Amino acid sequence: MACIEARGLRKAFGPTIALDGVNLRVEEGRILGLIGPNGAGKSTALNSILGLTPFEGELRVLGRNPWTERDQLMRDVCFIADVAVLPRWMRVSQLLDYVAGVHPRFDRAKAEGFLARTEIKRTSKIRQLSKGMVAQLHLAVVMAIDARLLVLDEPTLGLDLLFRKQFYDSLLNDYFDRTRTIVVTTHQVEEIQNVITDLMFINHGRIVLECSMEQFERRYAELMVHPDHLAAAQALKPLHTRQLFGRSILLFENVDRPQLAALGDVRTPGIADLFVAIMGDKASEPPPASSGSSRTTASQEGVSK
Amino acid sequence: MNTELTDSPPTTPALILPTRPFFWSVRRELWENRSLYMGPLIAAGVVLFGFGITAYRLPRLRANALALESVRQQAAIETPYDIAAMMIMFTAFIVGIFYCLDALHGERRDRSILFWKSLPVSDLTSVLAKAIVPLAILPLLTFVIVFATHLIMLLVSTAVLLPSGMAGTTWQLLPWPRLLSILLYGLVTAVLWEAPVYAWLLLVSSWARRATFLWAVLPWLAISAIEKLVFDTTYFIRMVSSRLTGGFEQGFVVVRYPRDAHVPVVDRFTELDPLKFLSSPGLWIGLLIAAAFLAGAVYFRRSRGPL
Numbered sequence: 118m119a120c121i122e123a124r125g126l127r128k129a130f131g132p133t134i135a136l137d138g139v140n141l142r143v144e145e146g147r148i149l150g151l152i153g154p155n156g157a158g159k160s161t162a163l164n165s166i167l168g169l170t171p172f173e174g175e176l177r178v179l180g181r182n183p184w185t186e187r188d189q190l191m192r193d194v195c196f197i198a199d200v201a202v203l204p205r206w207m208r209v210s211q212l213l214d215y216v217a218g219v220h221p222r223f224d225r226a227k228a229e230g231f232l233a234r235t236e237i238k239r240t241s242k243i244r245q246l247s248k249g250m251v252a253q254l255h256l257a258v259v260m261a262i263d264a265r266l267l268v269l270d271e272p273t274l275g276l277d278l279l280f281r282k283q284f285y286d287s288l289l290n291d292y293f294d295r296t297r298t299i300v301v302t303t304h305q306v307e308e309i310q311n312v313i314t315d316l317m318f319i320n321h322g323r324i325v326l327e328c329s330m331e332q333f334e335r336r337y338a339e340l341m342v343h344p345d346h347l348a349a350a351q352a353l354k355p356l357h358t359r360q361l362f363g364r365s366i367l368l369f370e371n372v373d374r375p376q377l378a379a380l381g382d383v384r385t386p387g388i389a390d391l392f393v394a395i396m397g398d399k400a401s402e403p404p405p406a407s408s409g410s411s412r413t414t415a416s417q418e419g420v421s422k
Numbered sequence: 423m424n425t426e427l428t429d430s431p432p433t434t435p436a437l438i439l440p441t442r443p444f445f446w447s448v449r450r451e452l453w454e455n456r457s458l459y460m461g462p463l464i465a466a467g468v469v470l471f472g473f474g475i476t477a478y479r480l481p482r483l484r485a486n487a488l489a490l491e492s493v494r495q496q497a498a499i500e501t502p503y504d505i506a507a508m509m510i511m512f513t514a515f516i517v518g519i520f521y522c523l524d525a526l527h528g529e530r531r532d533r534s535i536l537f538w539k540s541l542p543v544s545d546l547t548s549v550l551a552k553a554i555v556p557l558a559i560l561p562l563l564t565f566v567i568v569f570a571t572h573l574i575m576l577l578v579s580t581a582v583l584l585p586s587g588m589a590g591t592t593w594q595l596l597p598w599p600r601l602l603s604i605l606l607y608g609l610v611t612a613v614l615w616e617a618p619v620y621a622w623l624l625l626v627s628s629w630a631r632r633a634t635f636l637w638a639v640l641p642w643l644a645i646s647a648i649e650k651l652v653f654d655t656t657y658f659i660r661m662v663s664s665r666l667t668g669g670f671e672q673g674f675v676v677v678r679y680p681r682d683a684h685v686p687v688v689d690r691f692t693e694l695d696p697l698k699f700l701s702s703p704g705l706w707i708g709l710l711i712a713a714a715f716l717a718g719a720v721y722f723r724r725s726r727g728p729l
Contacts, residue, residue, distance in 0.1 A: 169539060169727060187724075188544035198536035204454070205532065211453050218446030219543050 118180065120145045120266055120298040121166055125174035128161050128322075135161035137322035138174070143315070145265070148299040150309050152388065153319035154396055159302045162319065163270050166300070167196055179265055192221060195259045196268035203255055205244035209237055216258055228261035231291070249280035256284060260292045267292070269301040273308070281305065285312050306388040316388065320396055338374055339386035340367045346380035353377075357394030368394045443543045447551030448559070451525075457517055458555065459563055465513035466571040469506040473575055480579055481586045488591060499595050503575065507568045507605055511612075514564040518556035522623035523634045525552040526723055533728040545723040549624065553716055556620040561609040568605060572598065604694065611673030611699050618708045619665050621715035628722035631729055665708065673699045 121143040128136040135158045143149050153159045164170040166178050168187030176183065181190045203212065209232070217225045232239075235253045243251060252272065259267060273281040289312060293299060303309055316333055318326035328336065342350040342365050351358075353376070355367035368386055369377060377383045386394075452458060487498035526549070529535040538548065576592060583589040623638055630637040646659035664671075674693050699705060 164727070167540075169536075171725065187539070188542050188547075191540060191542040194540075196536075196540045198533070198540070202533050202536040204529075204534040204537060206454050208453075211450075215446055215450055216541065218449070219443040219541050221542070 118145065119143060119177075120147075121176075121178050121300070123165075123174065123176045126162070126165060126176050127173040128158075128165060128170065134322050136165070136172070139319075139322070139324055141317070141324060141327070143298060143300065145298050146295045147315050148293065148301070148313045149315045149317060150306070150313035150388070151300060151302045151317050151319060152306055152392055153302075157320045158322040159319055160270065161322075163196075163268055163300070163302065167194065167268060193265045194268065195262050195264040195266070196270065197252075197255050197259060197272045199271045199274050201248075201251070203243050203251055205242070207243050208239070209241050209243070209246075209254060210239040212243070212254070212258065213239075216262075220262060222263040223258075224261045224263065228257050231257035231260060231287075249276050252276055252280060252284060256287060260287065265297055267297065267299045269299065269303075271303055272301065273303065273305060281308060285309065288312070306392060310388050318392065318395060326391075326395060333388075333391075334385050336371055337386050337391055338369050338372060338377055338383050339390060340369060340377045340381050340383050341365075342367055342381040350377075350380045357390075357397070359390075359393075444547050444551055447543060447548055448554060451551060451555050452559070455521055455555075458521060458560060459567075461517035462510050462514045462564055462567045465510045466506070466567050469509050469571060470574055473502060473506070474578065477578055477582045480582045481588065484583060484588050484591060485586075488588070496595050496597070499592060500597070500601070503572055503596065503598075503601060506571050506575065507601070510568050510571065511564055511609070514560050518560050518620065519623060521560075522552075522556055522620050523627050523638060525555070525624060526628035526719060527630065527634050530726060530729045535728055545720050549628070549716060549720045549723055553621065553624060553719075557613055557617060561613050565602075565606055565609055569602060572601070607694055607696070608673065611696075614705060615668060615672050615708060616665060617712040618715060621712035621719070624719045625715040625722070628719040628726065672702055672705065 119142045121141065123139055123141045126136050126139040126141075127134075137158075139158075139162065151159055151162065161170065165172040165176055166183055168178075168183035168185075168190055171184050178190060179193050183190055207215075213225055213228060216223050216228075232254070235250065235257070237246060237250050237254055237257075243254070246254065256272075273284050276284065285308065288299070301309060301313070313330060315329050316326065317324055337356075340350060340355075341361075344364070347365055350365075350367050353367075353369060353372050356370050357368040359366050368390060374383055483498075487495055490498060529538060576596070576598070579592050580589045583592065623634075626634050626638045642658075642662050646656070646662070649655055649658045674695055
């Protein structure tokens with residue numbers, strides 16, 4: 118069963134269309150990175166999935182309609198909206214008491230175990246904790262809940278490098294078990310490149326790219342071209358060209374690596390580079406129709422895997 | 423699809439009674455809003471402080487009171503106890519109003535609503551847990567605090583009057599159990615009568631983006647002003663103010679004493695009138711309106727996000 122399944126998901130705020138007929142399918146056991154510029158529709162998509170906003174079209178999360186069944190759905194779904202949503206007046210011990218009181222799948226001992234590794238005191242109020250500690254606390258609570266889907270919306274926003282690294286390390290080592298599903302949005306794309314199993318770009322309320330990371334590595338290649346071969350490389354129609362230290366770096370889609378290797382140094386591009394290549398030029402205009410067809414093939418491959 | 427969900431082992435929910443989320447949601451309200459009990463407690467403290475610093479006059483006052491005829495005797499002894507109860511009730515009323523105005527607004531303002539909504543607690547449960555605070559928790563707290571305050575006052579006055587040999591007169595003349603019964607009855611009738619007020623405040627709190635107090639008050643004043651201008655009548659404002667303060671008149675037979683009679687307003691059980699109260703259509707209409715307002719609050723709790 119798909120963890121999240123949407124068909125023709127649409128949401129408009131007055132004249133602004135936040136989601137424009139999104140089709141998506143996220144299988145269980147995947148870690149999906151949902152990437153998009155500000156205002157692309159990421160938050161609206163997540164809010165729909167979490168039952169925080171009504172939507173048009175069809176959307177099932179773990180087989181339920183999130184808008185009409187939010188409270189039941191939340192037994193199996195956790196989310197961290199961003200670092201600042203834990204109630205600041207609450208004590209850490211009260212937070213644990215409360216979640217243990219209302220959540221049937223919360224394992225308090227487990228949460229205490231995670232907290233024991235941090236410097237968070239049970240008696241502290243949340244407003245007394247640093248931003249990083251609040252994130253640690255929220256993650257400890259969420260990881261102690263035996264959920265099937267975890268949604269992270271900019272979970273590391275405003276955290277320093279150490280906390281950010283630690284956040285994803287804990288998530289992978291202590292939480293992710295290949296049956297759970299994680300959906301994460303972030304602007305810090307480089308730090309999730311080795312975390313996610315699937316990648317999705319969203320822009321103007323539409324999915325403009327959808328692939329697994331294996332497909333990503335197969336499909337995209339970045340060439341630091343030897344100056345002598347620049348014309349030959351340009352002839353292969355790169356997606357995007359940028360300059361670094363006086364050398365041209367070209368991003369290719371579906372071009373044989375051996376062929377490229379003859380022209381310079383080839384490596385797998387960073388998600389950020391692909392993001393800039395796909396979104397950078399077109400951020401201000403709707404995506405062309407061709408990306409729609411490549412999306413379809415990508416999602417079909419994703420399903421067959 | 424749903425059976426499939428509950429069948430797979432890691433997702434079988436621990437047995438959780440539907441009342442548990444409600445219970446914990448109410449506890450959460452008391453954790454967050456300490457003013458709910460601190461307010462009435464401070465009022466009780468002020469009353470006790472005032473009572474304490476005038477205690478030295480008590481033997482003289484009591485001697486004077488005992489010289490009066492019996493009705494006024496009792497009134498003189500009872501008055502401080504009535505004042506204490508009134509002060510605490512009034513404080514609880516104010517605390518309840520401000521609690522309701524903030525209950526559904528504060529969580530949207532500080533974005534913690536995103537955390538509350540990440541837990542398996544329905545919007546109905548959340549709103550009812552907030553509504554039960556002014557409708558049951560606060561009256562109960564008020565009663566307990568008044569009871570404790572009266573008890574302390576009784577002990578102080580006994581101690582002060584002991585040397586002059588009048589200690590027994592308080593216990594003889596103060597109709598304490600009756601006072602407490604009347605208080606309890608008064609609290610229940612008042613809260614049932616005022617239910618639409620609290621529900622309205624919760625509705626505004628769930629809906630308004632800012633200035634909850636203004637949104638709560640101004641529409642009623644506007645309607646009243648229009649009524650006055652167009653029809654030159656004041657039915658609407660009288661209806662509103664009767665909702666705010668009229669619980670007392672609804673539940674009791676009000677006996678108007680002359681201004682200088684020094685007789686407590688409610689003094690005898692015969693003035694309690696539960697039948698009149700329960701048969702008043704105003705009560706039931708009010709409760710229906712309260713239910714409608716609360717349904718609205720649930721609707722907005724569900725659809726409105728953080729501010």
